[in-house]
Amino acid sequence: MREQRRPGRVVVVGAGMVAHRFAEQLVAREGDWHLTVVGDEPYAPYDRVHLSDAITGATAADLTLNPAVWDDERVELVTGDAVASIDRDARTVATRSGRVIAYDDLVLATGSWPWVPRTEGADLPGVLAYRTLDDIARIKDWVADRAAALGRPVRGAVVGGGVLGLEAAAALQHLGATATVVEFADRLMAVQLDAGGGEALRVLVAGKGMDVRTTSAATRVVPGPDGTVAGLELSTGELLDVDVVIFSTGIRPRDRLAREAGLGIGERGGVLVGPTCRSSDPQIWAIGECASHDGECAGLVAPGNAMADVVVSQLFGGPRTYTRAADGTQLKGVGVEAASFGDVLALTPGALEVTFADPVARTYRKLVVSDDARTLLGGVFVGDIALYSSLRPLLGRPLGADPSAFLAPEGGAPVSTDLPDDVVVCSCANVTAGTIRGAVTEHGCQSVAEVKTCTKAGTVCGSCVPMLTKIVNSSLEQAGVAVSHAMCEHFAMSRAELFALVRAGTGRTFSQIVATHGTGRGCAICRPVVASILSSLGVGHVLQPDQASLQDTNDHLLANLQKDGTYSVVPRMPGGEVSPEKLLALAEIARDFGLFTRVTGAQRIGMFGARQDQLPAIWRRLVDAGFESGQAYGKSLRAVKTCVGSTWCRFGVQDSSSMAVRLELRYRGLRSPHKFKVGVSGCARECAEARGKDVGVIATAAGWNVYVGGNGGFTPKHAELLAEDLDSETLVRVIDRFLALYIRSADRLQRTAPWVADFPGGMAELRAIVVDDRDRIGAELEAEIERHVAGYVDEWRATLDDPAKLAAFTPYVNAPSSTDPNLTYELRRGQPVPVTITAPPHGLTPSATTSAPTPSGTTSATTPSGTTSATTPSAPVEVCHVDDLTPERGAGALLDGVPVAVFRLADDRVLAVQQRDPFSGANVLSRGIVGDRAGRPTITSPMHKQVWDLETGECLDAVGKDPHPLRTYPTTVTAAGTVLVAP
Numbered sequence: 001m002r003e004q005r006r007p008g009r010v011v012v013v014g015a016g017m018v019a020h021r022f023a024e025q026l027v028a029r030e031g032d033w034h035l036t037v038v039g040d041e042p043y044a045p046y047d048r049v050h051l052s053d054a055i056t057g058a059t060a061a062d063l064t065l066n067p068a069v070w071d072d073e074r075v076e077l078v079t080g081d082a083v084a085s086i087d088r089d090a091r092t093v094a095t096r097s098g099r100v101i102a103y104d105d106l107v108l109a110t111g112s113w114p115w116v117p118r119t120e121g122a123d124l125p126g127v128l129a130y131r132t133l134d135d136i137a138r139i140k141d142w143v144a145d146r147a148a149a150l151g152r153p154v155r156g157a158v159v160g161g162g163v164l165g166l167e168a169a170a171a172l173q174h175l176g177a178t179a180t181v182v183e184f185a186d187r188l189m190a191v192q193l194d195a196g197g198g199e200a201l202r203v204l205v206a207g208k209g210m211d212v213r214t215t216s217a218a219t220r221v222v223p224g225p226d227g228t229v230a231g232l233e234l235s236t237g238e239l240l241d242v243d244v245v246i247f248s249t250g251i252r253p254r255d256r257l258a259r260e261a262g263l264g265i266g267e268r269g270g271v272l273v274g275p276t277c278r279s280s281d282p283q284i285w286a287i288g289e290c291a292s293h294d295g296e297c298a299g300l301v302a303p304g305n306a307m308a309d310v311v312v313s314q315l316f317g318g319p320r321t322y323t324r325a326a327d328g329t330q331l332k333g334v335g336v337e338a339a340s341f342g343d344v345l346a347l348t349p350g351a352l353e354v355t356f357a358d359p360v361a362r363t364y365r366k367l368v369v370s371d372d373a374r375t376l377l378g379g380v381f382v383g384d385i386a387l388y389s390s391l392r393p394l395l396g397r398p399l400g401a402d403p404s405a406f407l408a409p410e411g412g413a414p415v416s417t418d419l420p421d422d423v424v425v426c427s428c429a430n431v432t433a434g435t436i437r438g439a440v441t442e443h444g445c446q447s448v449a450e451v452k453t454c455t456k457a458g459t460v461c462g463s464c465v466p467m468l469t470k471i472v473n474s475s476l477e478q479a480g481v482a483v484s485h486a487m488c489e490h491f492a493m494s495r496a497e498l499f500a501l502v503r504a505g506t507g508r509t510f511s512q513i514v515a516t517h518g519t520g521r522g523c524a525i526c527r528p529v530v531a532s533i534l535s536s537l538g539v540g541h542v543l544q545p546d547q548a549s550l551q552d553t554n555d556h557l558l559a560n561l562q563k564d565g566t567y568s569v570v571p572r573m574p575g576g577e578v579s580p581e582k583l584l585a586l587a588e589i590a591r592d593f594g595l596f597t598r599v600t601g602a603q604r605i606g607m608f609g610a611r612q613d614q615l616p617a618i619w620r621r622l623v624d625a626g627f628e629s630g631q632a633y634g635k636s637l638r639a640v641k642t643c644v645g646s647t648w649c650r651f652g653v654q655d656s657s658s659m660a661v662r663l664e665l666r667y668r669g670l671r672s673p674h675k676f677k678v679g680v681s682g683c684a685r686e687c688a689e690a691r692g693k694d695v696g697v698i699a700t701a702a703g704w705n706v707y708v709g710g711n712g713g714f715t716p717k718h719a720e721l722l723a724e725d726l727d728s729e730t731l732v733r734v735i736d737r738f739l740a741l742y743i744r745s746a747d748r749l750q751r752t753a754p755w756v757a758d759f760p761g762g763m764a765e766l767r768a769i770v771v772d773d774r775d776r777i778g779a780e781l782e783a784e785i786e787r788h789v790a791g792y793v794d795e796w797r798a799t800l801d802d803p804a805k806l807a808a809f810t811p812y813v814n815a816p817s818s819t820d821p822n823l824t825y826e827l828r829r830g831q832p833v834p835v836t837i838t839a840p841p842h843g844l845t846p847s848a849t850t851s852a853p854t855p856s857g858t859t860s861a862t863t864p865s866g867t868t869s870a871t872t873p874s875a876p877v878e879v880c881h882v883d884d885l886t887p888e889r890g891a892g893a894l895l896d897g898v899p900v901a902v903f904r905l906a907d908d909r910v911l912a913v914q915q916r917d918p919f920s921g922a923n924v925l926s927r928g929i930v931g932d933r934a935g936r937p938t939i940t941s942p943m944h945k946q947v948w949d950l951e952t953g954e955c956l957d958a959v960g961k962d963p964h965p966l967r968t969y970p971t972t973v974t975a976a977g978t979v980l981v982a983p
Helices: 017-027 067-071 133-150 163-174 195-207 256-260 301-315 388-394 403-407 433-441 448-455 465-478 495-504 510-517 526-536 580-593 612-624 656-667 728-745 752-758 762-770 778-791 795-800 803-809
Strands: 009-013 034-038 075-078 083-087 092-095 100-102 105-108 112-114 127-129 155-159 178-182 211-213 218-223 229-234 239-241 244-247 251-253 271-273 284-286 291-293 328-330 338-342 352-358 363-369 376-382 424-426 567-569 596-599 605-610 637-642 676-681 695-700 703-708 720-726 825-828 831-834 859-862 868-871 877-881 889-895 898-904 910-914 929-933 936-940 947-949 955-957 971-973 978-981
Touching (some): 009 017, 155 239, 163 178, 163 244, 195 363, 195 376, 291 301, 352 403, 388 465, 424 465, 510 526, 596 831, 612 803, 656 778, 703 728
Parallel strands (some): 009 105, 178 211
Antiparallel strands (some): 083 092, 092 100, 112 251, 877 978, 929 936, 947 955
16 A cells, blocks of 8 residues: 655746646645745746747747646745755755755756757857747847848858757748758758658748758858858858857756756766656656656656656655656647657568658658557658647557558548547647546536646647547537646856856856856856866966956966965976976976975976965976976866887887877867876886876777776776777877867866766767767867867966966065965975964954954954954055956955955955965965855855855855854945055
């Protein structure tokens, strides 16, 4: 006997069609449960199936799904506020506005996001998507504005010839633009139609004025003189003159929240669920496009609604489970008819195909049946889809007549409406023929409209309405009745999702990107991610004004931060090679600046103990000596380790040294989701330990073997063989593709080892894409690396040439010649090493708390005994002009010899806290990342990522340690812009 249960607090993340279905089903149940539905769009759930109606004048209100469900007092709808995180232990979700909502059961209905292939110029103004109401508004505005500016009709292209792509092309035509459809496959609607159906559809859409390019890929969006879209370059070499490009190239499940919460994820993404739609957490369920069931994420409404029904049943202890039914698809809003269901390509063993094509009438019909011609397995209909709604419910059942009779040009065999009660007529709402009949006989419905309201059949895509109508009318006649359709709180998406959005969009600063895709000031998670994405896309220098405040601990000053607040300096030595003259230069620099020196594990020389203010002088001498940045500080290529190979070694079979130098010079400075390392061994003896690297190359007598996904560190892993016996040029191309694909699709701070391990389809799929170029994106991936190589600039040389960037290396804005007063060293084995800092933070004891302004303008402080006393601030000290401070970035200052960190926020407020990190004791907080948490301005330590409120000094995240507050300092900005800080 099943356990009888009742839901309590239910929270649904996502407010799309499937969430609405879930709410409707739950509202129909009795009980004292409470439902909260949280959506990130500013609209109530709306009908995405009929999104194209918004082109022809439908409003958001017109497309809004039945709003009555939200009138139930047990239901709350929250719009425009995305869920940012899930706390499984506390059973709460937090939204980006800061609201925390408790749950007993959590339902993820986050849907999917539009995937755009990596295409040069995809971020230009005029490159758009076609998925939401806001997308439609942007398309309408762009076409209208460009037509007015150009004084002629707009020329458009749609990349993707699937159902949604064709709808987008029709939308462009409705707006007065021309439309060219570019499809990578050899036919339109390649997933839903066979070759004959695809050709018939091409003829029909061409008759509607659409140009079609099949077997073509978009390789580059070409800008015009004003920087907007002016052309689309195809893989065939053709250049289309266009003013707008819409990408409709597929979707990916929005599973960031689930990933960050540690839920099981399917091989191809999506929240892993079983027949009950329950995730790996018993209290969390997933439905719709974000759910991965049997390795698939359904991209249609019907299976999502079926999942919603299953979860509601399960919440009440019911037995219902989910089984994926065969999909059916109907083209809408284009002005031509096309539909299909089941096994359209006759892949079932023994399947027979019965086809009727009429070139005069421009129709194409095909049925796929079992080897005995009795059981219906699939159907394709183009130009005339009258049979679609009648035959689709019979999928997997006996046809009851000769298949050819159904396809006969004159009428065909009649399809009986006397379907068994268990046949699903409306797959979108999972409504059977028996339910439809019951609406008439048991609930008194006397029209199709009433049956639709009662059962929800035909209320989604509408393709079942013809059969629904037949069943309703037949039932009415029989009754004697006359007969008259989530990274952080700031970005509700994964790093890969954000990468795709940034690449496709126009935003090239953090403020633009967060305004478009997120909210707030950002934080120590998303700011470095955006910085990395911009660098991967070749946007500017990491220390230019709009990017400097985004950089993480090491990129902040282009050097590795050490425990005492000083830095290490590691110049590049390609392949571990260095001339005697360069060695002498290194020795002199280390001696003159008193630096600790050692050989690193990456066959380079590292120098430690360089102060912030010394870094430019050290690097000036290194650059003059012929060195360049080794990017030891960045999430990028670290080094290529190698042996001497056949150049010197008697066992070497290939010149591994030359190959290592070639690879290092090619990938130097290439920013990626995490650091990556390369190794090249000259023979199978593997002296370079290449299989312990992200990319490992091992020489063979016939060429090179390449391995990927290895690493040392905390969880060491051997790399796996990707390809073998490659010549040198092919080797480079394969590595290019692998790295470009990794940069494009890996999660935040995901090394190649887990990325390879989690790659959908495993190594075989990765090999098919990277080595075999099955998906024909090899040239595109190689082009990404080529663009990096062509645009490479040594970051340190560029910094030295820019006085504005050099200003960031000044330790104290009001005392530029002063240095950190707390740096202390001792000799160990003849070299200087830092003395461990044990003193407590300045101005605080372990029992003290922060100070904060009181209404009277004095300062309140909590004493060790816990009482509060009032003190009068000291006379303020003039620190600098406000324009000397970079927005959202800190600067050091000295107040009576005490280091203070001063921050200018985006709204030009200036706040100040102690410079010393309470946990490490180092004077480094001005080098942390400014952000916000639930609207509160924050600073994150560059040391170990503790977070404090900049206004109050409260420790918001101690990262596993006992929280220590910061001392805050009252600040004032005068009318003349002078920044005053009170000691």
